[in-house]
Amino acid sequence: MNAVSTLAERYGEVRERVAAAAARSGRTAEDVFLVAVSKAADPEDIRALIDMGHVDFGENRVMQMVQRAAMFEEYAARARTYAKRSIRDSILALDAARSGRAGDAPPALRWHLIGHLQRNKARKAIEVARLIHSVDSLRLAEELQMLALKRDATVEVLVQVNCSNEPQKYGCPVPAAGALCEQIDTMVNVRVRGLMTMAAIGDTPEQARPVFARCRELFEEIRKTGVSEGRFNLLSMGMSGDYEVAIEEGANIVRVGSAIFGVPSGPDVEEEDEE
Numbered sequence: 001m002n003a004v005s006t007l008a009e010r011y012g013e014v015r016e017r018v019a020a021a022a023a024r025s026g027r028t029a030e031d032v033f034l035v036a037v038s039k040a041a042d043p044e045d046i047r048a049l050i051d052m053g054h055v056d057f058g059e060n061r062v063m064q065m066v067q068r069a070a071m072f073e074e075y076a077a078r079a080r081t082y083a084k085r086s087i088r089d090s091i092l093a094l095d096a097a098r099s100g101r102a103g104d105a106p107p108a109l110r111w112h113l114i115g116h117l118q119r120n121k122a123r124k125a126i127e128v129a130r131l132i133h134s135v136d137s138l139r140l141a142e143e144l145q146m147l148a149l150k151r152d153a154t155v156e157v158l159v160q161v162n163c164s165n166e167p168q169k170y171g172c173p174v175p176a177a178g179a180l181c182e183q184i185d186t187m188v189n190v191r192v193r194g195l196m197t198m199a200a201i202g203d204t205p206e207q208a209r210p211v212f213a214r215c216r217e218l219f220e221e222i223r224k225t226g227v228s229e230g231r232f233n234l235l236s237m238g239m240s241g242d243y244e245v246a247i248e249e250g251a252n253i254v255r256v257g258s259a260i261f262g263v264p265s266g267p268d269v270e271e272e273d274e275e
């Protein structure tokens with residue numbers, strides 16, 4: 001990205017770039033969910049981001065998501081309690097309430113599972129994940145349905161599509177995506193909310209544009225069928241190297257790790273990986 005060195009500066013720059021890309025596509029920053037990919041992030045940086053008001057975090061691995069959710073939900077809960085007390089005790093609270101601007105405590109964190117999900121990890125995943133981005137088979141969807149039914153819960157998912165046609169990538173083939181969405185739509189406890197894709201790693205962000213455009217076209221095709229009764233409205237595309245192009249092509253969820261937290265010393269943690 002650039003030489004910006006502090007977390008606050010990197011986060012601010014990403015938010016500015018999200019807003020600019022959204023404007024180029026006729027939308028606003030509020031139309032795009034920024035998921036901070038926190039797998040390689042230091043706990044101190046995650047806490048700092050929570051303090052800045054960020055609530056959407058993405059993890060590749062189920063067990064780390066479970067562990068981090070437990071750790072940081074407690075931290076966020078303390079922050080909400082403190083905020084409520086501050087609002088109550090503030091001499092400005094009455095004026096804010098009269099003007100309809102009464103302050104709210106920070107919202108609860110939302111954890112996104114963005115990596116490959118094995119069926120034997122599904123039970124743990126649905127206990128924590130607000131949205132599972134990586135459903136790519138009917139067998140996995142059926143496992144989620146069975147587990148969610150036992151919990152009397154609803155699981156919201158995205159269908160992962162291999163729009164780049166890379167054999168090493170997870171995701172259902174493009175021609176199968178519509179049928180998979182329709183099959184999931186028949187399930188009582190699993191709600192399909194949209195699509196997710198990953199572009200091939202290229203030398204420039206522009207190389208990802210055809211993949212994102214194809215996924216957006218597929219998303220629109222499926223949405224027109226009436227799947228999920230109007231709740232098929234989430235398109236998750238783009239990572240640190242190409243999120244601006246993804247937004248220009250219609251993404252309303254972007255998954256950004258190194259551009260916020262800094263470049264990790266290990267492999268690219270925004271890539272999905274096996275459990």
